[in-house]
Amino acid sequence: MRHLLCLVLLVQALLALPVTAQDCVNPNVQPPTAAWPQNAIVWVYAGNVPASLHNSIRTVLNTWNGSAGHPGNDSGVYFEFTTNTTTMDYSGGSVVNGGAYIIQLKYQVPPTGAVFGGTVGQSYEGSRVNALIWINPGITENTAFRHTLSHEIGHTFGLDECYSCTGAWQSVMVGGNPAGGMNDPYYGATEPTSCDLETIKNNKGYTYPSCDSYYYLQCKESGAGNLWDFTRCLCVNMRDPGNAPVTGTRNCWTNTYETQRRVGVCTYYLRIIDTYCGGVGFNHVEYVEDLICEEIG
Numbered sequence: 001m002r003h004l005l006c007l008v009l010l011v012q013a014l015l016a017l018p019v020t021a022q023d024c025v026n027p028n029v030q031p032p033t034a035a036w037p038q039n040a041i042v043w044v045y046a047g048n049v050p051a052s053l054h055n056s057i058r059t060v061l062n063t064w065n066g067s068a069g070h071p072g073n074d075s076g077v078y079f080e081f082t083t084n085t086t087t088m089d090y091s092g093g094s095v096v097n098g099g100a101y102i103i104q105l106k107y108q109v110p111p112t113g114a115v116f117g118g119t120v121g122q123s124y125e126g127s128r129v130n131a132l133i134w135i136n137p138g139i140t141e142n143t144a145f146r147h148t149l150s151h152e153i154g155h156t157f158g159l160d161e162c163y164s165c166t167g168a169w170q171s172v173m174v175g176g177n178p179a180g181g182m183n184d185p186y187y188g189a190t191e192p193t194s195c196d197l198e199t200i201k202n203n204k205g206y207t208y209p210s211c212d213s214y215y216y217l218q219c220k221e222s223g224a225g226n227l228w229d230f231t232r233c234l235c236v237n238m239r240d241p242g243n244a245p246v247t248g249t250r251n252c253w254t255n256t257y258e259t260q261r262r263v264g265v266c267t268y269y270l271r272i273i274d275t276y277c278g279g280v281g282f283n284h285v286e287y288v289e290d291l292i293c294e295e296i297g
């Protein structure tokens with residue numbers, strides 16, 4: 001009986017797998033400059049969206065975070081949720097007050113003419129540094145909201161619409177269907193398909209982070225404020241950047257610590273200030289606070 005059950009499960013698995021793989025369709029792409037850089041840590045400011053939708057935002061972000069490794073899109077891009085707002089906005093056809101590695105969510109009709117949602121943003125040195133995402137406030141049903149938010153997040157990874165798709169299950173980049181109204185929970189995808197993830201990876205050229213996943217998971221579980229920086233494979237303690245922005249930027253923070261280093265017969269007592277921006281760029285400054293050398297002879 002047990003063997004028969006195994007056989008039945010095996011047959012089901014063999015039947016199910018190819019269908020899933022063939023069912024999705026690759027979406028179109030934007031230039032790779034429209035996608036986040038490898039391993040960016042992106043803060044998502046949700047303060048403009050009603051609290052009743054915050055859990056849906058968290059769900060969407062968790063889904064994309066869960067797809068950032070391997071197998072997945074290999075980006076290492078990690079989203080952090082905050083109920084804060086920023087001053088990043090859109091004026092005269094341009095993003096104003098754009099910060100580093102942030103998404104500002106706005107619960108407004110997109111001024112760009114899009115119906116369900118829209119995404120704009122800025123690029124710097126070949127990659128996206130921020131995004132302003134509008135979600136039409138007519139979308140109040142949570143599943144429908146997740147369809148649109150997940151689609152807009154797809155744009156921030158350099159995906160365009162899926163022009164070859166014939167069904168909403170084929171790609172998260174299938175747009176909403178206006179005929180079904182704003183709140184149709186049955187038309188759309190709440191998470192990226194394997195085709196979406198492959199297209200993201202190939203378009204941007206993401207490579208699998210080489211960090212040890214054990215330490216990554218340990219860092220994630222070690223409490224609020226700790227974030228894993230894939231770039232340097234380090235667990236960093238991060239204060240809310242909304243509370244501690246480094247001059248002129250957001251999502252940058254500093255980590256100060258004392259250390260000592262022995263060089264020859266001397267011990268240098270150092271104060272180190274590391275600056276991180278979105279886990280990508282960073283600055284490292286060492287101040288010599290004291291120097292004690294041994295006499296020889």
Ligand SMILES: [Zn+2]
Pocket residue numbers: 151155160161175
């Ligand atoms: Zn779109």
